[in-house]
């Protein structure tokens with residue numbers, strides 16, 4: 198028969214990672230707030246941020262949330278021989294996520310999200326995909342597009358990409374133990390390479406051809422290792438692209454949006470009022486100690 202539900206407080210914490218630079222402090226705090234608000238599980242936040250944002254992340258968090266999460270704040274760091282090159286690739290600091298398996302060496306698995314993500318369901322729901330990985334899967338992401346007619350990768354990319362329309366790395370679930378252990382097929386050498394040895398040669402080969410920075414590198418990696426990716430549906434990473442050109446995320450029509458990803462700056466302008474309204478609503482939830 199069914200076993201008694203396990204006490205969520207006693208399970209291992211869900212590990213959430215984010216990389217914040219520039220003007221993203223408030224947006225990141227609201228993302229973290231959304232994670233705390235809806236989650237029953239204990240959470241552990243790994244916050245990578247530019248030095249001048251550290252104090253903002255260490256501000257006192259609401260007392261009633263203290264039992265629910267822990268956090269660590271880390272500086273942005275890259276392999277020293279190539280730090281400048283990595284920082285210039287794409288938006289400042291975005292490629293930090295590629296190095297999470299190498300920096301968080303003691304952490305088994307992590308959910309990476311962009312700062313402009315909002316959880317509308319408990320974080321543990323997406324976390325539970327980890328236990329559904331088959332033996333070859335190391336990561337889970339949603340497609341970049343549902344509809345090839347408006348897809349970016351299939352129309353414009355000058356490099357290999359995953360599947361029919363590529364993947365979006367704004368919500369990326371990683372079993373980092375597996376990422377660290379795996380030897381990845383690639384188009385750089387005849388031998389399979391470990392994650393640590395793959396990234397820089399890949400950047401060198403493709404740096405003139407990539408547009409979306411490290412997301413493009415992830416697409417190249419999983420193009421050559423498709424058996425290692427679990428593709429999750431678009432309601433786990435719902436973006437303006439899913440509604441700007443008409444509704445094209447069927448799983449969100451059926452289930453609702455579980456994770457909202459307000460890229461294109463839509464939380465901060467008036468182009469997508471529904472995205473902004475959700476952001477503002479979570480921002481306004483009263484959490485005494487923050488203001």
Ligand SMILES: *[C@@H]1O[C@H](CO)[C@@H](O)[C@H](O)[C@H]1NC(C)=O
Nearest residue numbers: 210239240263264265266267
């Ligand atoms: C936070 O860390 C402390 C000490 O490492 C631990 O006792 C506590 O259970 C942690 N809390 C959460 C919510 O993980």
Ligand SMILES: *[C@@H]1O[C@H](CO)[C@@H](O)[C@H](O)[C@H]1NC(C)=O
Nearest residue numbers: 305306327328372373374375
């Ligand atoms: C990640 O993969 C390792 C190696 O297969 C496994 O031991 C571990 O339980 C996995 N982690 C999760 C959260 O499933």
Ligand SMILES: *[C@@H]1O[C@H](CO)[C@@H](O)[C@H](O)[C@H]1NC(C)=O
Nearest residue numbers: 354355356357402403405406
């Ligand atoms: C980069 O793009 C150009 C133009 O499409 C192509 O000829 C070249 O092979 C690409 N480079 C790589 C490494 O794929």
Ligand SMILES: *[C@@H]1O[C@H](CO)[C@@H](O)[C@H](O)[C@H]1NC(C)=O
Nearest residue numbers: 331332333423424426427428
């Ligand atoms: C795991 O699932 C992927 C599809 O996501 C598939 O390509 C791969 O062959 C599967 N691996 C195993 C060992 O069954």
